[in-house]
Amino acid sequence: MKHKFKVLLAAVLFVCGCNEHKQDSGISISPEAGTTFKSGDNVEIKAHYPSGSKPDSVVYLIDSVKIASKKDSSALSLKTDTMPLGPRVITAKVYQGGKSQDISTNIVLLPAKPPVEYTYKVEKVFPHDTTSYTEGLLFEDGYLYESGGGYLIPPAGQVIDGQSSLRKVDLTTGKVVKKVMLDPKVFGEGISIIGDKIVQLTYLEKIIYVYDKNTFKLLSTAPFNVGVEGWGMCFDGKKLYMDDKTNRIFFLDKNTYRQTGYIDVFDDKGAVNEINELEYIDGKLYANVFTKDEIIVIDPKTGAVLERIDLSNLYPEDKRNPEANVLNGIAYDKATGRIFITGKKWNKLFQVSFMKK
Incomplete structure (x- = not known):
């Protein structure tokens, strides 16, 4: 029970940290934290910016591992058929004016079919x-x-x-x-x-x-x-x-x-x-x-x-x-x-x- 409580607390703090970052920078990311997908689904990942703002480039990571980079603000289509099941943390490292900001969310990946x-x-x-x-x-x-x-x-x-x-x-x-x-x-x-x-x-x-x-x-x-x-x-x-x-x-x-x-x-x-x-x-x-x-x-x-x-x-x-x-x-x-x-x-x-x- 203590172990589960620690995991839950860490998740709450993580989400809170993401929300605070979003408010400070004005940049957000979709999908919404905690969204559930089935293995094999394509997940559209997109960083959203304040009006009139655009990135120099964006690097996308899954569980801290780089998966793609873009020179514009277009969405990234993530294939999930080979990804491990369970919670996955998605991070967009946004570069603007020589600085970078990390904006994160998380999804839960479940099997495509019932047993x-x-x-x-x-x-x-x-x-x-x-x-x-x-x-x-x-x-x-x-x-x-x-x-x-x-x-x-x-x-x-x-x-x-x-x-x-x-x-x-x-x-x-x-x-x-x-x-x-x-x-x-x-x-x-x-x-x-x-x-x-x-x-x-x-x-x-x-x-x-x-x-x-x-x-x-x-x-x-x-x-x-x-x-x-x-x-x-x-x-x-x-x-x-x-x-x-x-x-x-x-x-x-x-x-x-x-x-x-x-x-x-x-x-x-x-x-x-x-x-x-x-x-x-x-x-x-x-x-x-x-x-x-x-x-x-x-x-x-x-x-x-x-x-x-x-x-x-x-x-x-x-x-x-x-x-x-x-x-x-x-x-x-x-x-x-x-x-x-x-x-x-x-x-x-x-x-x-x-x-x-």
Whole structure:
């Protein structure tokens, strides 16, 4: 909440600053701040001048990156089909009489189409260990790999009991065949397999744990200063994806775990927040949304929500085991195309297939 308040305050101050600049200089810019456009729309950007005034030249920037320059006051037509989604700051740097003035506005860019609605079919049901507060789920070499979250010694404000763990699980029986426990003060989150290593995020601790995949021996730890918190993680074979409870998904270098980029997740209505567990499937990002019985499918290049999978009837709350918490956990078997879904402390793991409604 504090983070959101700071962002809102900064936006208010920014808009106020633009308005004051407009009043002082007499120059304004369109479109109006906060105007929403769909990806692919052409946006007409135009600086407006007091009567009798004209610029020597105008340089236009998007998010501080120069995109065009003009020698007159004519409008600039901005193509948006390749632009990242979300808020974009537009600045006109106006040159007059050897001086320059920056006049800014902002737009919000949303996907051109609403997500395609999907549903599911249950192919098989497997047992799942109810002691695992599932935060990360993978399938490789015939086994499930699972990160379970929890604190034995919680920090102030945290009440999730149970020590975090990393597990290797037999799919058919649900039995744990290998397990390592984390520091009682650390909350385990999303995991990824990179070669012969398993990488595990932590929730508030800003630490990445790196294990030997075969022995679960802790090889190293590394700090990460990305995002608000550590939530979900997945790997596309080249880079890591990580989310932090907002609508942002970060790109991380697979060796240094440093940020190399990001996308912001939007559907045709606006930002989709609380992106949680992640899985990379056939060039797309599949994500749980915290507390919702749905999975969204995201374009990893733009952040657009392409599909939404309704899982509200998969395991209704009134049918779940008493310990069960929210839906969370997506695993993909590349060899067979199987997809597995579970939830925090669920007693079942579902093999599913998806189809359009």
